[in-house]
Amino acid sequence: MTEEKNWENILLRYKFAKTMLEKELEIIIGDYEHRTSSHPVEHIKSRLKSKESILKKLEKKKVKTTPENIKKYVHDVVGIRIVCSFLSDVYDMVNIIKSSKNLKVLEENDYIKNPKSSGYSSYHLNILIPLYLEENIEYIEGEIQIRTLAMDFWASLEHKLQYKLPENIPVYLRRELYSCSEEVKSLDTKMQHLYDIVKKYTDN
Numbered sequence: 186m187t188e189e190k191n192w193e194n195i196l197l198r199y200k201f202a203k204t205m206l207e208k209e210l211e212i213i214i215g216d217y218e219h220r221t222s223s224h225p226v227e228h229i230k231s232r233l234k235s236k237e238s239i240l241k242k243l244e245k246k247k248v249k250t251t252p253e254n255i256k257k258y259v260h261d262v263v264g265i266r267i268v269c270s271f272l273s274d275v276y277d278m279v280n281i282i283k284s285s286k287n288l289k290v291l292e293e294n295d296y297i298k299n300p301k302s303s304g305y306s307s308y309h310l311n312i313l314i315p316l317y318l319e320e321n322i323e324y325i326e327g328e329i330q331i332r333t334l335a336m337d338f339w340a341s342l343e344h345k346l347q348y349k350l351p352e353n354i355p356v357y358l359r360r361e362l363y364s365c366s367e368e369v370k371s372l373d374t375k376m377q378h379l380y381d382i383v384k385k386y387t388d389n
């Protein structure tokens with residue numbers, strides 16, 4: 186097989202896995218919404234990491250470009266981001282995904298309870314997605330990021346700023362960004378409090 190054909194083959198499997206994951210999420214979230222008459226999800230975004238980004242990540246990890254190394258070191262070729270309204274929705278979403286019979290959770294990181302040093306917060310689930318091929322079932326890894334609208338606002342803008350200053354963000358800017366992440370956290374807590382009050386009224 187030529188190198189180009191080999192890459193096509195690898196990326197095609199990830200593409201199928203992304204479709205499979207999108208469908209699974211559509212079903213389990215749709216079922217949850219129907220059962221609870223609630224709408225916890227604001228929007229969902231999915232993406233496939235490009236060949237260039239995969240190569241960049243392998244280079245950063247100082248390992249050779251092989252299919253085995255992609256599997257071993259690049260856990261987010263398939264990436265899905267679920268943006269929820271309230272904090273409690275994020276944790277409901279985590280539980281729904283964890284109870285899916287088709288997805289297997291490999292690793293979870295609660296960067297909401299333990300934010301990264303940058304201030305980044307989100308709930309990450311690394312999962313295995315089954316691919317039903319003609320002769321066997323293949324499991325492909327994917328990453329699901331679950332966060333609130335406010336966390337998404339911070340992460341998107343911080344990501345944009347990082348790109349504008351790819352070398353090194355000056356310390357004072359890092360501090361400012363961290364301080365913004367604390368404001369985001371405070372907003373999420375306030376909105377959750379309001380949501381809990383409204384829920385009490387509507388449940389009665």
Ligand code: 0O2
Binds near residue numbers: 309
């Ligand atoms: P992109 O362009 O969003 O895909 P690794 O995946 O090996 O680099 P690790 O520790 O295995 O690192 O994964 P981690 O840290 O759980 O998740 C990495 C992803 O989380 C990143 O993917 C970002 O999407 C997001 N993330 C982590 N830290 C930050 C942060 O400080 N700011 C922002 N905006 N996003 C963050 P990529 O591949 O780095 O980028």
